Amino acid sequence: EVQLVESGGGLVQPGGSLRLSCVASGFTFTSYWMHWVRQGPGKGLVWVSRINSDGRSTNYADSVKGRFTISRDNAKNTLYLQMNSLRAEDTAVYYCARDPTVTGIDYWGQGTLVTVSS
Amino acid sequence: QSVLTQPPSASGTPGQRVTISCSGSSSNIGSNTVNWYQQLPGTAPKLLIYSNNQRPSGVPDRFSGSKSGTSASLAISGLQSEDEANYYCAAWDDSLNVVLFGGGTKLTVL
Numbered sequence: 001e002v003q004l005v006e007s008g009g010g011l012v013q014p015g016g017s018l019r020l021s022c023v024a025s026g027f028t029f030t031s032y033w034m035h036w037v038r039q040g041p042g043k044g045l046v047w048v049s050r051i052n053s054d055g056r057s058t059n060y061a062d063s064v065k066g067r068f069t070i071s072r073d074n075a076k077n078t079l080y081l082q083m084n085s086l087r088a089e090d091t092a093v094y095y096c097a098r099d100p101t102v103t104g105i106d107y108w109g110q111g112t113l114v115t116v117s118s
Numbered sequence: 119q120s121v122l123t124q125p126p127s128a129s130g131t132p133g134q135r136v137t138i139s140c141s142g143s144s145s146n147i148g149s150n151t152v153n154w155y156q157q158l159p160g161t162a163p164k165l166l167i168y169s170n171n172q173r174p175s176g177v178p179d180r181f182s183g184s185k186s187g188t189s190a191s192l193a194i195s196g197l198q199s200e201d202e203a204n205y206y207c208a209a210w211d212d213s214l215n216v217v218l219f220g221g222g223t224k225l226t227v228l
Contacts, residue, residue, distance in 0.1 A: 035217065045155070045163065045206050047217040059215050095162060103168040104153045104208065105217075110162050 002026040004096045004109030011115045016086050022079040022096030022109055029077040030054075033099040036070060036081045038092035039111070046092075049081065050099065064090075086116045122146065122207055122220035129226040135195040138223045140207030142188050146218055150210045152190040154183055157204045157222075166205070167192060194225075202227045 008020040020036070036048040049060045049070040058070050069082040079096055093111040100106060123141040130136040140152065154167040165174050167183035170190065182193045190209075194201055207220040 037217075037219075044204075044222040045157075045208075045219040047208075047219060050217065061216055062214075103165075103172075104151070104210070105155075106165045106168065106174065108162040108164070 002098075002107055004098065004107065006094065006096050006109045006112035009094065009112030009114045011117065012086055013118050014087060014116055016116070017082070017084045018086065018114060020081040020083065020094055020096075020112060020114070022081075024077045024079065024096075024098070027098070030074050031100065033101055034070075034072060034079045035097045035099055035105055036079075037095045037097055037105075037108075038090075038114075039095070040089075040092040043092075048094070051079070083114070086114075088116050090114065091116050121211070122209065122218045124205075124207060124220035124223045126221065127224050127226065129228055130194075130197045131228045132197055132199065134197045135193060136197060136225065137194075138192045138205050138207075138225070140190045140192070140220050142190075142209060142218070144188055145213040146188075146209040146211040147185065147190055148188040149212055152183065152185055153208045154181075154190075154192045155206045155208065157206065159203070163206065197227055199227045201225060 003025045006022045035050040051058045051070045055072045067085045071080045095111045096109040097105045098107050151169045155163040156166045157163040170185040171183045180196045204222045206222045
């Protein structure tokens, strides 16, 4: 069974940092690109970042470029999102998602909530 | 960066056919495939249509997708109450080097 389990969310003050993790199981992690997508309260889906299968190529949304870093540890089947200089507008549920590249994102985790507030 | 335009809402009665549009540009829908996702209340999104018109296994054939030029559409026939959800289109943008999602369409089954 395919599973993507996010963790690391929580309450953080503006300007603070947080690292999200996503542990993958039930599929060959190294065969997939991986994404982070977020959803603010009552809002739509917003793509954040993606990383290719070997971790050498990354892309970011303009809104997080320079503040967020996506990475992966293929030995641990784990995807990360390091979030620095957090702002109130970064408050959202953050979803980890896999991408076999042929179809685009085909499976999502259940998400982890990040709240940026003083 | 949401430059895929969807109507914010759509509605229909049980058994009806509804369509949801997604309008983009030459750098996204015009040159890449479109996916559609269904998000039921309080749950993670689920892939509904990939590569413009392909259904993953397990998705009923009541759901279909199409693309023409810089626009795409999702059609739902034989509408059922359990189809009440938010629907999102998505495509890669070659100019921005980002994945774009539409703003989402809330489907109400009357």
